[in-house]
Amino acid sequence: MATPSRRAGAAVALVLAAAGCAGGTEPAAPTTTTTTAVDAVTACTNQLAYWAREALRNARDTGLDYQEMGLSGDQYDALLALLGKARELGAQATPNWIAEQAKAACTRLAAAPSTSHAPGWP
Numbered sequence: 001m002a003t004p005s006r007r008a009g010a011a012v013a014l015v016l017a018a019a020g021c022a023g024g025t026e027p028a029a030p031t032t033t034t035t036t037a038v039d040a041v042t043a044c045t046n047q048l049a050y051w052a053r054e055a056l057r058n059a060r061d062t063g064l065d066y067q068e069m070g071l072s073g074d075q076y077d078a079l080l081a082l083l084g085k086a087r088e089l090g091a092q093a094t095p096n097w098i099a100e101q102a103k104a105a106c107t108r109l110a111a112a113p114s115t116s117h118a119p120g121w122p
Contacts, residue, residue, distance in 0.1 A: 044075060044106035049099045052082050056093070073114055078105035 038046075051069055055059065066076030083099050086093035 018096060039099050041103065041106045041110050044109060045099065045103045047104035048075060048082060048105060049081050049095075051079055051100065052086060052098050053095065055079075055083055056086055056098075072114065075106075076107060078102075083106070 026110070046072060054083065066073060066079075069076070069079075071079065082098070082105060086098060089097070
């Protein structure tokens with residue numbers, strides 16, 4: 001037979017277990033995440049400017065082909081043209097100049113029909 005203290009302990013345990021299962025009075029607020037999409041010209045500009053700076057500083061990973069760089073064939077052609085102009089200018093090809101040239105090239109690419117299907121491996 002159970003003693004009164006055992007019954008009281010069992011009753012307390014039962015009440016605590018039931019209380020632990022009860023939900024709160026208010027549901028948890030849903031979490032929201034926001035992402036901002038980068039437009040195609042900005043993404044292209046960032047890629048061309050990055051790879052131009054890397055190539056001009058003779059970085060180790062500049063031996064990649066256009067697919068490994070994540071560029072389309074058209075973007076790669078624009079990169080090669082940008083690099084040619086930058087090498088002609090030498091020290092005058094500042095990072096700001098590179099960014100401006102990359103943006104101009106990407107704006108032209110966005111306005112013209114693409115001759116390549118997608119960046120990277122087809």
